[in-house]
Amino acid sequence: MTTLRTDLTTPPPRLPVRDRAAARQRAWGGVSPMLGRLATERATGVLVRERGSLYLADGEVVHAESPAVPGLDVLLTARGTLDAAGWRDAVGAAGERSRVGRFLVESGRIGAGALEVCHLGALYDAAYFALSPSGAPGHFTYGDRHWLGPVRPVPVAAVEHETLRRRALLHRIWPDPAPDSAPLLLSGSPAAPTVTARQHAVLALVNGVRTAADIALALARPAFHTLVDVRRLAAAGVIAPKAPPPPAVTAPPPPSASSVSSAPPAPPGTLPPSFADPNITLLKRLRDALEAL
Amino acid sequence: MATTETALKEALTSIEGATGVALVDYTSGMALGTMGGSKTFDLNIAAAGNTDVVRAKMRTMEHLGLKGEIEDILITLSSQYHLIRMMKGRGGNGLFLYLVLDINRSNLAMARHQLKRIESEIEV
Numbered sequence: 001m002t003t004l005r006t007d008l009t010t011p012p013p014r015l016p017v018r019d020r021a022a023a024r025q026r027a028w029g030g031v032s033p034m035l036g037r038l039a040t041e042r043a044t045g046v047l048v049r050e051r052g053s054l055y056l057a058d059g060e061v062v063h064a065e066s067p068a069v070p071g072l073d074v075l076l077t078a079r080g081t082l083d084a085a086g087w088r089d090a091v092g093a094a095g096e097r098s099r100v101g102r103f104l105v106e107s108g109r110i111g112a113g114a115l116e117v118c119h120l121g122a123l124y125d126a127a128y129f130a131l132s133p134s135g136a137p138g139h140f141t142y143g144d145r146h147w148l149g150p151v152r153p154v155p156v157a158a159v160e161h162e163t164l165r166r167r168a169l170l171h172r173i174w175p176d177p178a179p180d181s182a183p184l185l186l187s188g189s190p191a192a193p194t195v196t197a198r199q200h201a202v203l204a205l206v207n208g209v210r211t212a213a214d215i216a217l218a219l220a221r222p223a224f225h226t227l228v229d230v231r232r233l234a235a236a237g238v239i240a241p242k243a244p245p246p247p248a249v250t251a252p253p254p255p256s257a258s259s260v261s262s263a264p265p266a267p268p269g270t271l272p273p274s275f276a277d278p279n280i281t282l283l284k285r286l287r288d289a290l291e292a293l
Numbered sequence: 294m295a296t297t298e299t300a301l302k303e304a305l306t307s308i309e310g311a312t313g314v315a316l317v318d319y320t321s322g323m324a325l326g327t328m329g330g331s332k333t334f335d336l337n338i339a340a341a342g343n344t345d346v347v348r349a350k351m352r353t354m355e356h357l358g359l360k361g362e363i364e365d366i367l368i369t370l371s372s373q374y375h376l377i378r379m380m381k382g383r384g385g386n387g388l389f390l391y392l393v394l395d396i397n398r399s400n401l402a403m404a405r406h407q408l409k410r411i412e413s414e415i416e417v
Contacts, residue, residue: 112296113415117388120325121318152296162323165341169322194352198320198387225320 031131031160033291034138039156044145049138052130055146060153063119063146064126068213069223072122072148078220081118082110091147101151119151124162125222131163136284137291166224173228174235180227182241183209189237202229206239295414301328304392304411310399312373315391316415319344325388334393343377343391365405372396378408380415 035047035054042059052066065071076082086109094103101119105112170177184206195203205215216226233239295303297316304314305328313329317340324340350363368375374394392408394401 111416113300116297117316117325117415124321124323165323166321194355196351196355222321228320 031163032138034140035131035156035160038140043140043142045140045142046144046146047130047138047140049130050134050136051132052126054127054130054159055144056156057145057150057153060155061123061127061159062150062153063148064123064130064159065146066126066129066223068129069122069125070217070220072119074217074220075118075122075222076110076115081114094149095147097149098145098147099149100147101149116152119148120154121222123154124159124166125224127159128163128166128224131160135282135288137288170227170231174231176234178241179230179234179239180212182244183211184215184230184239185242187237187240194236195233195238199229199233202226203233203238208242297326297415298328300411300414301326303414304390304408305329308392308394308399308404308407310395310397311392311404312395313339313393315340317344317389317391319347319387319389329393336391336393339375339393340391343375343389347377347379347389365408367401370396374399374401374404376401376404376408378405378412380412 032047032049038045038047038056039059044057044059045055047054047056051068052064054061055063055065070078073084073087077084077087082104086104090100090104090107090109094100101115104110105115170180185208186203186206201219202215205218210218212226212230213223215230216223219226230239234241301314301316305311308314311329312331313327313334313336315324315327315330315336317324322341322344324337327336327340330336330339346366346368347363350366354361354363362381363379365379366377368377373396374392376390376392376394378390378392380388380390390408390412392404394404
């Protein structure tokens with residue numbers, strides 16, 4: 001009896017609880033565990049993640065793409081660094097051989113330095129989104145090469161380091177990530193006197209419908225750079241993210257409606273339809289987290 | 294028409310007294326290329342930090358309603374010159390060249406002139 005009583009008063013052993021910050025770091029905060037392994041084995045191919053793809057050659061990053069960012073063609077042609085016809089010709093002439101970059105330089109359409117600078121800008125921009133925390137694990141296809149061909153390969157560690165630095169930079173400017181993906185509204189307060197010419201161009205496009213990604217594309221600026229401007233403007237109180245519409249209360253929620261309300265707002269076209277089902281997304285996140293242990 | 298690497302290497306070897314040079318994107322604070330520096334002088338950290346210098350100056354100019362553009366910014370330490378040269382170019386992405394000079398071995402006027410030439414070689 002006494003033993004039973006002492007047993008009852010003794011608190012049950014503490015359940016093992018993971019440190020949430022550390023778990024997030026292990027699971028997906030540390031950019032991508034898979035990417036590190038691919039770099040070690042000097043892999044060649046493409047890593048496809050939820051919000052973008054990274055192309056590797058011999059374990060180094062040669063290119064990155066994301067539907068959230070303006071592509072290299074947009075960045076090059078928007079300000080006349082290269083004309084659109086020149087880009088099309090190069091893709092037609094050298095795309096098959098995966099040497100578009102080299103062709104552009106050798107045919108004198110663009111200087112090697114200018115191409116490198118624009119390409120590096122586009123690569124790190126897309127990589128920031130491709131490596132953003134995702135609800136689904138990435139998958140790697142060995143052997144795939146990008147048609148652009150190598151311009152200036154970058155070590156995986158440098159891309160990971162820069163991506164984390166960029167996350168920290170945005171967080172320092174304004175810790176709320178809501179303006180990154182939601183439609184943006186002018187908050188109605190008079191523009192702060194510190195708004196720069198670059199930011200005025202962003203403000204001119206804020207209309208309650210466009211997201212930061214839409215504005216980046218319209219201005220043909222890197223999407224991350226637009227996020228920096230958007231977060232600075234949000235911090236200054238000049239713009240605010242539009243609140244998501246309240247869920248409909250009339251009919252019992254159909255599965256599609258529930259997935260819309262539970263998923264974070266994302267620019268159209270960034271989520272493949274297969275990831276829209278919340279149950280599958282949850283299972284994939286679980287698998288991702290377990291794999292990362 | 295040089296690659297960024299050869300242009301930066303040229304800056305380091307041809308500019309008298311140069312100990313480090315970086316090509317920096319000032320919105321993100323990322324160094325697109327660095328050359329030189331040392332264990333005690335991390336050019337990547339210098340690049341990120343100096344974007345704040347550039348931004349502060351630009352903001353001040355906006356406040357004052359000055360329409361001109363920054364050509365370069367000189368910071369003089371007791372033993373070093375730090376020279377920031379804004380790149381004009383069509384890219385419009387906001388790049389600058391960052392050059393570290395040893396004050397005792399350098400000719401500032403010549404260094405500014407040479408940096409201008411190196412900018413035109415990268416010509417974004």
